[in-house]
Amino acid sequence: MNNIDLFTVSDAERERALAHAKFAAAEAAKIPDLPAGLRLRPIHKVAVIGAGTMGGGIAMSLANIGVPVTLIDASAQGLERGLERVKDNYATSVKRGKLAQADMDQRLALITGSLQMVDVKDADMVIEAVFEDMDLKQDIFRQLDALAKPGAILATNTSGLDVDKIAAVTQRPEDVVGAHFFSPAHIMKLLEVVRTTKTAPDVIATLMDLGRRMGKIAVLARIYPGFIGNALFRNYTREAHFLVEDGALPHEVDQVLTKFGYAMGIFAVHDMAGNDVGYQTRKAQMATRPNDRRWNDLIMKLCDLGRLGQKVGKGWYRYEKGNRAAQRDSEVEDFIVQESARMGIKRQAKSEDEILKRCLYGMINEGAKLLEQGIALRPSDIDITYLTGYGFPAHHGGPMYLADRIGLAKVYADIQRFHKQDGFWWQPAPLLEKLVREGKCFADLQTGA
């Protein structure tokens, strides 16, 4: 079989990929192990804890479908800022002609601010969106356990903490669930619903349904570091960073990714989001992480040099004042070359083929691991997660769909080659090996249940 050209997609292939996305969105709503005729818990009122970036967006998503929300923050300043941001977001929509002033007023009237945790008492669901800190979240859930009414759903918007550990501090772990919204929460279509070992079936069904009512695609995941989306994303970014350490420059990696169809390359994305996102967490993890494998710490070093991204005019690129266009910067490129030498790496030019395969195949291999462990229910759930939450080019149909199109035997052979060459991170997923041995593809795993 000939190799397919991943940079050129025919009209017919594009159509097939878009049809797959439609199919995947419908499949994601089906949960095979939920009892038939399950009654949903009524959600008439919600409390959101934490009026930050996520809390405000979640409150808007609920107000947009007519659900009253109490937005609770510990700090008066945090609450004020949060409510102000909500108002500004609605006002922008009005200014752009996307929302009537009367609708804005109606929606704003549904969002009430509070500084008291006790105001969760009449909520049918509480969604926690405070800082990403296990101790803090456990403290909040202890309070919720004491204050929320019986039968209230207790959800956390954690990006990756173990939801079982959060549920364990309550007397009602069956009511606890992960509700992983994406930023900005009032716009992004993806909602990862994370079931713990104890989450009750009607809690899962209710949150999936609420996601759909908010106009989102709800995808069910089990607990795993980074759930579905961030687990794959970790592999994508890691390889992009290793490529830069091994010989490519940031713009070379980004050019391949945009040529493949991403709206932005990963280094431009880092600069936009801020290279310091997650800096503290990473720094804390560095002391105890295993040292039998390679880690990519270049981004930390950029932060230490003050190269935080667009907000300071320099990161992986440099930016002219008032202009978001990324410019190559010899200063950072020289630094990267020096760092490779310091790490004892002999830099070698990277082909487009190697850049693309390393960025994509790490995700596909991880996707196979999620499937064999039951973290994701089906390959199409991974695809729709990527299409709706991570900007995967729609005309490629998602990473697992694309893997089938390339041919799993070919993907597996490359993963084995990368494993030989780069070790630990490329251990092939046993499921991938099995599918290849049996001459099957990911689509054969779709249960359709």
Ligand SMILES: NC(=O)c1ccc[n+]([C@@H]2O[C@H](COP(=O)([O-])OP(=O)(O)OC[C@H]3O[C@@H](n4cnc5c(N)ncnc54)[C@H](O)[C@@H]3O)[C@@H](O)[C@H]2O)c1
């Ligand atoms: N920002 C993102 O892109 C993103 C995406 C998905 C998930 N998340 C997750 O959402 C959560 C919130 O993230 P964020 O970016 O909105 O944070 P943020 O820093 O913007 O907001 C956190 C808010 O929580 C408030 N808070 C802190 N302690 C509190 C307490 N004890 N009681 C009540 N309020 C308290 C703070 O005052 C602040 O307003 C985190 O778990 C994060 O991992 C964030």
